[in-house]
Amino acid sequence: NAGVTQTPKFQVLKTGQSMTLQCAQDMNHNSMYWYRQDPGMGLRLIYYSASEGTTDKGEVPNGYNVSRLNKREFSLRLESAAPSQTSVYFCASIDPGVSYNSPLHFGNGTRLTVT
Amino acid sequence: RKEVEQDPGPFNVPEGATVAFNCTYSNSASQSFFWYRQDCRKEPKLLMSVYSSGNEDGRFTAQLNRASQYISLLIRDSKLSDSATYLCVVNILFSGTYKYIFGTGTRLKVLA
Numbered sequence: 001n002a003g004v005t006q007t008p009k010f011q012v013l014k015t016g017q018s019m020t021l022q023c024a025q026d027m028n029h030n031s032m033y034w035y036r037q038d039p040g041m042g043l044r045l046i047y048y049s050a051s052e053g054t055t056d057k058g059e060v061p062n063g064y065n066v067s068r069l070n071k072r073e074f075s076l077r078l079e080s081a082a083p084s085q086t087s088v089y090f091c092a093s094i095d096p097g098v099s100y101n102s103p104l105h106f107g108n109g110t111r112l113t114v115t
Numbered sequence: 116r117k118e119v120e121q122d123p124g125p126f127n128v129p130e131g132a133t134v135a136f137n138c139t140y141s142n143s144a145s146q147s148f149f150w151y152r153q154d155c156r157k158e159p160k161l162l163m164s165v166y167s168s169g170n171e172d173g174r175f176t177a178q179l180n181r182a183s184q185y186i187s188l189l190i191r192d193s194k195l196s197d198s199a200t201y202l203c204v205v206n207i208l209f210s211g212t213y214k215y216i217f218g219t220g221t222r223l224k225v226l227a
Contacts, residue, residue: 031212040123042202042219050212057215090158092166094213101147104204104215106158 002026006091006107009020015115021076021110023091031094032074033104034058034066036087043090049074081114088112116119119189120141123136129226132193136221138186138203146213148179151202153220159202162188193225 013019013070025032029050035043045058049068063085065077074093078085088111093105121138128134140148148165163170165177165186176189186203203218 033215035217040219042119043217045214045216048212048214056210058211088156094217101164101206103149103151103161103164104159106160109156109158111156 004093004105004107006089006110008110009108010111011113013078013112015082015114017081018077018079019081020021020078021089021091021112022073023075023107024073025091025093025105026072027093027095027105029095029105033070033092033094033095034074034076035060035090035092036060036085037090037109038087046089048077049084078112081112082115086112086114096097118216119203119218120187121203121221123219123221125222125224127224130193130195132225133189133191134193134202134223135190136188136203136223138188138218140184140186140203140205140216140218142205142207143181143184144222145184145205145207147206148186149204149206150175150177150186151178151204151217153200153202155199159217162201179217190223193223195225195227198225 007022033048034046047066052071091107150162151159152162153159169178174191177189200220202220
């Protein structure tokens with residue numbers, strides 16, 4: 001049981017390049033989330049998907065798009081990368097149907113540098 | 116005002132000491148509460164959920180005060196391995212979806 005898997009682990013982009021961060025979970029969770037973490041800022045929600053077929057903006061969605069491809073996969077796309085998007089990105093999932101007190105399960109993170 | 120606020124620290128304590136962290140939240144509709152631990156350059160991992168009646172897990176005790184909107188974490192008999200950043204997390208039901216709001220974390224260093 002792998003849990004939440006993110007790829008790639010590291011990435012360096014040049015300003016203006018595009019890329020997609022991949023996330024997959026094998027726990028049959030309904031809800032999935034993308035966070036970014038910057039020094040002194042904590043984790044901030046970029047986008048989330050309450051269930052397959054739905055996505056919603058979080059706190060910092062500008063410059064990003066997402067796709068909930070199926071129940072397992074939730075990808076984050078940077079169409080034109082900017083240095084301000086240099087960050088550590090975490091994907092997380094939860095099955096809220098179990099309990100409102102269920103905790104988030106995180107992937108290992110993607111460390112992105114935009115030069 | 117941030118939705119979830121924590122003292123960033125660092126808290127530098129000797130091995131064996133007792134240390135306490137507090138966290139305040141602004142949304143009175145918050146549903147559930149957690150403490151996560153995050154090691155350097157790693158993903159956050161659940162340390163414990165926080166219940167209204169207070170709960171304990173070994174050396175760790177969590178308390179919730181809904182009236183004052185704060186959460187606490189007490190670590191007794193600190194170990195070197197407790198050195199990490201501790202994240203306070205609040206779960207809010209918003210438009211039918213649970214949103215997890217993170218504090219910026221409190222850094223703990225346990226010294227030999």
